[in-house]
Amino acid sequence: MKPISISAFASISPLGKTSEEVWNSYLDNEHRITKRDFKNFSEWTANISDEDKKHIEDIRNSDNKYKNLDDTVLFAIYASRKAMLDANWKEGDDFGINIGSSRGATALFEKYHQEFLQTGISSTLSSPTTTLGNISSWIAHDLKSSGPEISHSITCSTALHSLLNGVAWIQAGMCDKFLVGGSEAPLTDFTIAQMKALKVYSKETEGNPCKAFDLEKTKNTMVLGEGAAVVCLEKDISERTIAKVEGIGYATEVLKHNTSVTADAECFQKSMKMACKHINLEDVDAVVMHAPGTIKGDSSEVNAIKKVFGEKTPFLTTNKWKIGHTFGASGLLNLELGLLMLQHQKAIEVPFAEKQNQPKQLNKILVNAVGFGGNAVSVLISK
Structure with a gap:
């Protein structure tokens, strides 16, 4: 492999919205999982904090075109803006974008589908705002990039496949810089119900609801969370390199x-x-x-x-x-x-x-x- 460096990374998740907040969250032994009420049940979920959700709403209200976007897109815009700033990339730079998602605009799709079942009419914006491709295309619009933009779904390995794709483009000499990552806002009634139907969702009542890496557990304890994370990939090693x-x-x-x-x-x-x-x-x-x-x-x-x-x-x-x-x-x-x-x-x-x-x-x-x-x-x- 030619040397490829990571020059910046950013995220928004239940751990926080900055690297400092995230690291401090990792230093304690407390989980970020709480009970959440849905229409037909109450289940464990890991949510972005109400305070951090305000930053997402700020993005939604900053542009009239953003008001009809799903959280998957807005989470990714937030993280991408931060990473681009930290990497010292500029608007109009020739960098690629590959942000994937397993489910895409889950909440928005369910909303539009419910409206269709009730009225028999589909909303005008239901298609462009619920396609997987709209994640990277809106980020490209927001960051004013001029490189390729790609979205995909490869289930739960989607974000790392985005990184593979960015590496491949750089290795091939087709691009010198790539913004890669994943975004997910899956905390909806139907998505939770799907995981419950697979009998993998946590039914824990005491202690930590998700026993990941507890090899002694006798029950499945998966819990869903939400968030987005991206990294900036660059050809070669420089003074900005965080890791290779x-x-x-x-x-x-x-x-x-x-x-x-x-x-x-x-x-x-x-x-x-x-x-x-x-x-x-x-x-x-x-x-x-x-x-x-x-x-x-x-x-x-x-x-x-x-x-x-x-x-x-x-x-x-x-x-x-x-x-x-x-x-x-x-x-x-x-x-x-x-x-x-x-x-x-x-x-x-x-x-x-x-x-x-x-x-x-x-x-x-x-x-x-x-x-x-x-x-x-x-x-x-x-x-």
Whole structure:
């Protein structure tokens, strides 16, 4: 691989809206999951704070054209503005944009569909504001970029696939800079009901609702969260470089079940080996896992890590016990955790997981994500 650097990253999530807020949130042992009332039920969710939602509303009200946009777009605009500012990119610069989402404009689509069922008439704006492509196109409009704009959905590995795509464009010499990431606002009645129908949603009544990376749990404990995260990729290394993208890996399993991967997550084994093929495996200091909080999802990924790394397993962590599963945005929120751990030289522990020793130093961190259908991605970042 040609050297590709990460020159900025930004997010908005239940952890906060700045890198400082996010890191401070990781330093405590409190989750950001609360009970939320829906039309027909009450369920655990991880929400962006009311204070931070005001910033989203400010964007919505800043332009008449933004008033009819879904939160997925507005979350992504907020994070993208911040990342572009931090990277010192300018309006009109020739940079690409690839922001994906698993569900896209979920709340808006459900609203328009309900109106159609009641009236038999579709709203004028129902199509352009609910297509997946409208996320990156509105960001391009907002940032006034002149490069390519791409949106896609590859379920829960969407955001890391966006990074792969940005790397590919830069490697091919088709672009020098790419803004990549994912955005998700899935906290709607129908989306929660779908996860409940799959019998993966948390029914915990005490303690932490999401037991991600608790390998002793006997029930599925997945919880949904919302948010967006992006990073700025640039060709070569410069004084702005925060971290390098040292390796990328991807793999798809042959489906044996609609939702789950194999017991040893063969897709993860392949993606991790590919991402680390140019280094000694012993040099990986930590792995930020996908770990969705389900029995099979957590255990299969840990099994895959042990298959790849053997007895010298790196430090393992995840953030879903804290912020829930943000579907298409989750991979980049995982990457954000990895970047913050590199910056602060501290590995974030999962409080109820088996105790691990803190790494003496953090130089290389592997970040994982996988989605329905066994679409695994692994990204190796380094100082």
